[in-house]
Amino acid sequence: MRGLPENGVKIKRLGHTPLDVSEVCLGTMPFGNRVDERTAFAIMDVAYAAGVRFFDTADVYPPPGTPALRGRSEQIVGSWLKRRGVRAQMVLATKVGKPTDEPGAGGLSRSHILRACDASLRRLQTSWIDLYLAHVPDPTTSVDETLAALHELVRIGKVRCIGCSNFPTAGFVQWLRTAQSLGTASFGASQEPYNLLIRDLEHQTMPLCAVYGVGMVAHSPLAGGRLTDSYAASQPGDDPIYKLWQLVSQRGHSLTHVAVNWVLSRPAIASTVVGASRPEQLEDTLGAIGLTLDAHLIEAIEETLGKDRGP
Secondary structure (H helix, E strand, O other), X not given: OOEOOOOOOOEEEOOOXXXXXXXEEEEOXXXXXXXXXXXXXXXXXHHHHOOOOEEEOOOOOOOOOOOOOOOHHHHHHHHHHHHHOOHHHOEEEEEEOOXXXXXXXXXXXXXXXXXXXXXXXXXXXXXOEEEEEEOOOOOOOOHHHHHHHHHHHXXXXXXXXXXXXXXXXXXXXXXXXXXXXXXXXXXXXXXXXXXOOOOHHHOOHHHHHHHHOOEEEEEOOOHHHOOOHHHHHOOXXXXXXXXXXXXXXXXXXXXXXXXXXXXXXXXXXXXXXEOOXXXXXXXXXXXXXXXXXXXXXXXXXXXXXXHHHOO
C-alpha cells in the first residue's frame, strides 16, 4: 500500500509496474450506449471526487461493439479527461485484441496492435496509455509477435505498462515465460473476474502472479449483479445467495457493500473494477470502502456459500 487519501480510498502499487492505482477502478464499459455522455461525465465526477484515480476502458466498448458504437467509451473518457484537466493524475487502462465482425480487424497481430493503439490514443485525447491490456488471447498470432509489438509501444513511450485480461492460466504462463526469454516488456497486470462466487483464480493464477510480480485487477466483484441486494432478495429461500443476503442483512450490512469489500480486502488484489449506470449507483457501491468485515462474519459467509459457491 502506497498511501491512504483522506477519503479512505487506498492507493496500491500494481505488481512490478511503476503504477500506483486506487483500490477501486472505474469500469466504463457501458459509456456510449446504455450510459450517455452527460451521465458518464457525472459518474466520472463522482469517482474522481471519491479518490478513484484508475479508469478502465477498451477499444471495443460499449457492447455490443457494433461499428457505430465501437470506441465511444474511449471517446467519452477522453473528453472528460481533457475538460477536467486531470490526465496526469489518472491511471488509464484500455484494451486491444478483441475480435470484431469487421474483416481484418481485431486480434493481436503487430500491425493491428500498432494501429489500434494510435486509434485509442486519438479517442482518449492523450499521448500515452498507462496500462495496455491484451483483451483476449489470439490463437492466430504468435506470442513472440504480440510481445514484440507491445514492447515497441513501451519503448517509444506510447504505453507505460502492459498486461492481459481473460487469459487462461496455461496461456498466461506461456506469455510470462516468453517475455523472460525474449527480454521484452512483460505483463505487469492481469485483469480477471473474481468475487465471492467465482474464485478459481485462487488455485493457480494468484500464486503465479505472486511469483512473477504481476498485479491483479479483479473485475465483476458483484458477479454480474448476482451479489446485489435486489437480486439476492428475490431468490428462493433455499438459494445460497438468498441465504447470504439474509446473513449480511441481519448483521446490518448491504450485500453489495460486503461483496465489493470482500474483494477489496483480498491481499492479492491491487484494484477492483466497479461499474455504474447512474452516479447514485456508484455512490452506493463506494459505500464498501472502509467497511470492516470481522473474522466471524467471513467464516459465516464461507459456510453459507459452501460447495454451492461456484467455480
